[in-house]
Amino acid sequence: xxxxxxxxxxxxxxxxxxxxxxxxxxxxxxxxxxxxxxxxxxxxxxxxxxxxxxxxxxxxxxxxxxxxxxxxxxxxxxxxxxxxxxxxxxxxxxxxxxxxxxxxxxxxxxxxxxxxxxxxxxxxxxxxxxxxxxxxxxxxxxxxxxxxxxxxxxxxxxxxxxxxxxxxxxxxxxxxxx
Amino acid sequence: xxxxxxxxxxxxxxxxxxxxxxxxxxxxxxxxxxxxxxxxxxxxxxxxxxxxxxxxxxxxxxxxxxxxxxxxxxxxxxxxxxxxxxxxxxxxxxxxxxxxxxxxxxxxxxxxxxxxxxxxxxxxxxxxxxxxxxxxxxxxxxxxxxxxxxxxxxxxxxxxxxxxxxxxxxxxxxxxxxxxxxxxxxxxxxxxxxxxxxxxxxxxxxxx
Numbered sequence: 162x163x164x165x166x167x168x169x170x171x172x173x174x175x176x177x178x179x180x181x182x183x184x185x186x187x188x189x190x191x192x193x194x195x196x197x198x199x200x201x202x203x204x205x206x207x208x209x210x211x212x213x214x215x216x217x218x219x220x221x222x223x224x225x226x227x228x229x230x231x232x233x234x235x236x237x238x239x240x241x242x243x244x245x246x247x248x249x250x251x252x253x254x255x256x257x258x259x260x261x262x263x264x265x266x267x268x269x270x271x272x273x274x275x276x277x278x279x280x281x282x283x284x285x286x287x288x289x290x291x292x293x294x295x296x297x298x299x300x301x302x303x304x305x306x307x308x309x310x311x312x313x314x315x316x317x318x319x320x321x322x323x324x325x326x327x328x329x330x331x332x333x334x335x336x337x338x339x
Numbered sequence: 340x341x342x343x344x345x346x347x348x349x350x351x352x353x354x355x356x357x358x359x360x361x362x363x364x365x366x367x368x369x370x371x372x373x374x375x376x377x378x379x380x381x382x383x384x385x386x387x388x389x390x391x392x393x394x395x396x397x398x399x400x401x402x403x404x405x406x407x408x409x410x411x412x413x414x415x416x417x418x419x420x421x422x423x424x425x426x427x428x429x430x431x432x433x434x435x436x437x438x439x440x441x442x443x444x445x446x447x448x449x450x451x452x453x454x455x456x457x458x459x460x461x462x463x464x465x466x467x468x469x470x471x472x473x474x475x476x477x478x479x480x481x482x483x484x485x486x487x488x489x490x491x492x493x494x495x496x497x498x499x500x501x502x503x504x505x506x507x508x509x510x511x512x513x514x515x516x517x518x519x520x521x522x523x524x525x526x527x528x529x530x531x532x533x534x535x536x537x538x539x540x541x542x543x544x545x546x547x
Contacts, residue, residue, distance in 0.1 A: 199545055210382065212375040221374035227386050235482030237543070240475055244401040249393035252386055255377060320412070320544055 183339040184222070184265075186211030187298065190333040191226055193307075196325040202238060204231035213336065215262045224334070225255040228278075245317050246279050254278040256305075266294045274305060279312040290332070297338040305330040400473045407468035411540060414461040421454040422533060425526070428452075430512045445513070452509055455502050462498045462536075466491070483542050490539035497532030504528055 189209040195202055208230035213222040228248035233239055243249065257275040264270040271287040290303035307328045309316050316323040377387065427447030443451075469491075480488065507522035518525075 210380040212379050214373050214375055216373045223375040223377070223380065225377055225380055225382065227382070233482075235484060236478050236480050237482065237484035237487075240397065240478060241401055241404075244394075244397040247394055249397050250389040250391055252389055253377065253382070257374070259374070320408075 181215050181217075181262075183215070184211075184213030184220075184299075184336045185339055186224060187335040187337045189224075189226075189335070190331075191231070192331040192333075193231060194329050194331070195309075196327065197319055198322045199319065202233050202235070204233040204239065204242065206230040206232070209334070211334070211336070213265075215265065218262050220260050220262050220265055222258050222260070223255065225253045227252055228254055241317055245314055246312075251278070251280045265292075266299060267292060270301075276305070276307070279314055281312045283307075283311045299336045299338075301332065301334045301336060303332050305332060396473045397475065400475065403468045403472035407465055407472070410461060410465035410468065414458060414465050415536075415540070417454050417458040417461060418533060418536065421451060421458050422529075424451040424454050425529070430508075430518050448509060448512065452505060455505055459498055459502045466495065466498075486542040487539050490535045490542060493535040494532045494539060497528055497535065501525065501529045501532050 186209060189207060189211070191206045191209055193204050195204075206226050209224055209226035211222060211224035213220055215221075228246055229239075229243055229252065231239065231242065233242070255277045257277075258272040260270055260272050264272075268291065270290050270292055272290060274285045274288050276283050276285065285305060285307070288303060288305055290301050293300040293302075307330050309324065309326050309328050316326070318324070424447065427443035428451035429443050504522050504525035507520075508518045508525045511518050511522055
């Protein structure tokens with residue numbers, strides 16, 4: 162291997178090396194939305210924690226939040242939510258994703274999300290997120306098109322009317338490069 | 340009575356905890372050793388360990404409250420019927436010459452009394468499922484359920500007082516007396532009870 166080849170490898174490798182590193186989740190807001198014929202409700206959690214590791218052109222992210230950290234403003238509803246999602250048995254909801262490092266910082270990223278919740282693992286393909294880069298931080302927003310049936314949750318009902326199957330989760334997170 | 344619901348002593352907390360064996364693995368996905376694991380996120384162990392006993396407590400609570408909800412709806416039927424039947428249970432008017440005119444018949448009063456007793460019985464059964472549902476420690480009551488519980492403090496005593504006052508009024512009418520004393524409050528107490536009961540149902544059904 163001559164000097165010219167080594168120089169070329171070093172030049173090609175340097176951007177990847179620069180992209181390697183870790184990300185930590187700063188502020189976050191996760192909001193689930195459920196619909197019932199009589200009313201709509203939302204539960205919000207600010208208790209998510211997350212970490213991202215970028216290496217060799219790939220970034221692996223893990224985000225998790227305690228199920229009981231979601232607050233809908235109604236303690237009774239929150240306890241029912243905790244029961245139907247088996248939140249005492251499976252206290253965390255976790256999301257894993259792997260994206261190419263070039264996607265980190267792009268305006269839009271499509272990610273395959275592996276969600277563990279209620280003892281089930283469900284993959285949502287190509288979920289779109291918007292990214293806004295501000296210095297060493299990235300603000301990420303998007304909506305996960307979760308459905309009650311995907312996680313085999315028995316839909317809670319009120320006055321014999323169950324909630325709708327759609328349970329979108331709005332994501333608003335700020336990641337900090339370490 | 341239903342104030343007990345608000346102030347009910349929580350069931351003794353379960354000392355031992357059965358850990359769930361099926362909690363999310365804290366390891367990185369297979370074949371990807373660089374990926375972060377749940378252990379990297381620094382959650383306290385208490386937040387990551389599942390408890391089958393706690394889940395069973397939640398399941399039991401929800402089960403009992405579902406029965407509470409169903410029985411509450413069922414109780415509405417005899418309650419409405421009792422209110423309708425009350426039209427035939429009114430005492431007659433005695434004029435100056437001592438002749439009683441108008442008022443309901445004895446059979447109508449019996450029907451009203453029977454429906455009232457059925458309502459009170461169903462109501463107490465309904466309330467007991469809420470009162471004895473396991474309490475979840477560390478939960479602060481917030482939202483519409485707080486209104487529901489406050490209203491229960493009105494219709495709870497009302498549902499006990501109404502049949503007592505009704506029985507007093509019934510006896511007074513049957514013995515040829517004019518309804519007097521505290522028994523004369525039977526109608527007003529019943530009305531307040533019925534309104535607060537309906538409002539309590541609406542408070543958890545419709546988002547205001």
